[in-house]
Amino acid sequence: MTETTEQVRRDATVRVFRGEDRTSGQFVEYTVPVDPGMVVLDVMFRVQQMRAPDLAVRWNCKAGKCGSCSAEINGRPKLMCMTRLSSLPPAEPITVAPMATFPLVRDLVTDVSFNYEKAKTIPAVRLAPPGPDGKRRMFQEEVDRVQEFHKCIECFLCQNVCHVIRDHEENKEAYAGPRFFVKLAALEMHPLDTRDRIEMIRAREGLGYCNITKCCTEVCPESIKITDNAIIPLKERVVSEFYDPLAWVKRRIFGGPDDGAKEPAAVADR
Amino acid sequence: MSAAQRAEHDEATYDVIVIGGGGAGLRAAIEATAQGAKTAIVCKSLFGKAHTVMAEGGMAAALRNVWPEDGWDVHFRDTMRGGKLLNNWRMAQIHAQESPDRVLELEEWGAMFDRTPEGLILQRDFGGHRYARLAHVGDRTGLELIRTLQYRAVELGIDVLMECNVQRLLLDDGHVAGAFGYWRQTGRFILLRAKAIVLATGGAGRSWRVTTNSWESTGDGLRLALEAGADLMDMEFVQFHPTGMVWPLSVRGLLVTEGVRGDGGTLKNKNGERFMFNYIPEFFKAETADSEAEADRWYQDKKNNRRTPDLLPRDEVARAINSEVKAGRGTPHGGVWLDIASRRSADYIKRRLPSMYVQFKELADVDITKEAFEIGPTCHYFMGGIRVEADSAATTVRGLFAAGECAAGLHGANRLGGNSLSDLVVFGRRAGLHAAQFAAAQRAPGAVDPSDLDAAAARMLAPLERQDGEDPYAIQSDLQDTMQDLVGLIRTQSELDEALVRVRSYRDRLSRVSARGDAKYNPAWNLSLDLDSMLTVSEVCTRAASMRTESRGGHTRDDFPTADPEWAKVNVVVRRKDGELSLQTEPLPQMPADLKEIATGEGKATAAAAPQTT
């Protein structure tokens, strides 16, 4: 089936957003020849080589591994380097627009520095000391769920679709967004980590704003189950640790499950 | 640039500037900061996206979690033999001794490697390594490495100047005083003043048509170092990875990790023959299985069997594939088959090689758990680069250090898989340490000569000011064809001569290049400037390749098909004198007798490492 679509498609017409701000910029149509197997990013290269040498596109690996080439293709948030032409309807032009949530730099490139600022608010891992032989022991079963979160390529597509950020600029201050809930979940579920971030997840990273629409999970190119595996378990921890007075008192007096090793991460921690 | 324009550029001052945000640059910056130096990382792309993110298979370190028989001496020996003994022995020794600590330190900072049943870091088999030695995370080890170091750098509060492209190093009386470049997002210039600089700019594979490398790998650090007066070395040695994707065209060159073979995959020609058994070189005969049965047993029982020839060092495998295809035994699109489907269960493949599974499924409509797939050689890694002092990573220019893929020495004539990621952290750390110490001994950054800034700015602006000149994309495309066709896996004098003529003609065209549009996130302009590095690297590589009239590791000459003992004693060193490149041979550093014994196959370590046939 893909074979036939590809044989039919000798050239592709793309409508690419061009400009330096969202109001004055506009979609420009280009038609370029294409080869079998091409992805949308290949078409952008063709446009650069044949029609618009200064078309701004951010990319790096062209293999779905670096998370640089996020864009909205036919209105859907995707990686340009992993979107095959054969997966798009052949009869219609392909629309390529920059991510909507972040400030525009130029053409398809946005300013994603919001995410890098959020990253700075998260207290790093702090492990319990290694065994007497200098090595640490963790078992594959406990590592599996954290490894799922570590697959994140920081494409920020989830941040882009999350309505809490997309529709409410004012939330940005107090809301980390799905990418960083994934990061926080990875830290919280690390079998040897000693820090307690629950209070700051609630108070400062704004987990409560998320109303589990699952839009983030739908767009994740790494198929991380952001809502089911990261956000919901974090919400449960917040509820049980923060709103359950008994658990709270117990935690304060007797320490966490690992015998007081859990050190609360200060909200003001950088 | 007028004085007024010059006044407008951004300016910042640091003790240490690290150019490069891959594994080497990150580790260098972390160490420099730990030493108390005010440090910044500068990188061309977004933070956390450097080429290192693509590394798949793993990082080599004799942790001895899977094979207690392993040790630094065995790792040292494997590295030297893989490099055809052209390696800087001291770097190979430091690397083998320090890599286990560097891996454990990554774990300390949050990395989650795959585990053994006992809960330790699991290690996998890779070509040229006597024992399963590569710490890994499925087939996305580079991502784990870069994220871990990235967040460590965030924790330490290191300044990161991202999408910032350094175009020139500035010197004060022969020592480093700073760097000059531009922000990609705005096109604005920036002057960075520093007491010491670490180059960690990665590789230069972008000059070839079929490559695993990202757009960043244009060899900027090599050009910057050469222009600053530092030496380059071993530039003729380019690693062609044997297994790149060959079809569809859009993904040609994309890497297929060696982990596929490490985990049981095997190479076959169009007749279904496991041809690698026909290509075992004398040098590796004693340690390589000569029957399919022994090769298959080796995966489970390494003590009583010898390694499969599918996992010979990369140069050997790439040449074998090339010969099969030339002899007419290739696949429909000019590669050979790599088959893991018939040898391992679908579950196992998906668990061990998840990205490979997705990569083929999504980009080539191939299910690697069900069928064999086509692969062929692809330009992958630069063994050569900036010449450094082994212990300190110092270049020959005062205050300038280099680490990672842009540095030369550790890998000799051919790198073993997995030895790069460990290289990055071992020598990244050392570069950061010594740069910080160097900086601490300076009172202030050196003076910057305004005329240097003028010259750099004028050079950078020229492509924007020129109307109707040469098209940068066309120059790049022609260069890639030339290097692919004439300075590829197999080389010969007449082709190298032709390549040099062509590369020089591209240089001429580059002097007339014009980038349409302005400086703000303009890829045509960015490429125009990067082409300078690409042409420099291409010229140096071609000339070094003509000079070395023998075949060794990642340098194969059709007209000089064998290794020459005289060439085993020297490196080709490149430097710039009075604006001209000069190439000469210089003797290798002498290896102490005890290490020589380990490397060449007698002695204590090799007794443990020697293949035991029963």
Ligand SMILES: Cc1cc2nc3c(=O)[nH]c(=O)nc-3n(C[C@H](O)[C@H](O)[C@H](O)COP(=O)(O)OP(=O)(O)OC[C@H]3O[C@@H](n4cnc5c(N)ncnc54)[C@H](O)[C@@H]3O)c2cc1C
């Ligand atoms: C697909 C693939 C898979 C691999 N798998 C493995 C593996 O399994 N095991 C292994 O050991 N090795 C592997 N390698 C090799 C290894 O990944 C690289 O050699 C290594 O990552 C290089 O790291 P680096 O830190 O030296 O440079 P890079 O990661 O290449 O980073 C270079 C940095 O320098 C910056 N830079 C460059 N020029 C400039 C400039 N002018 N101004 C500012 N910044 C600049 C770039 O932006 C970037 O941040 C693989 C390579 C590839 C391509």
Ligand code: SF4
């Ligand atoms: S599930 Fe939560 S985080 Fe994800 S998109 Fe919806 S609101 Fe945002």
Ligand code: SF4
């Ligand atoms: S969680 Fe998924 S969608 Fe979000 S940044 Fe990571 S990879 Fe992208």
Ligand code: FES
């Ligand atoms: S270019 Fe790296 S994910 Fe698309």
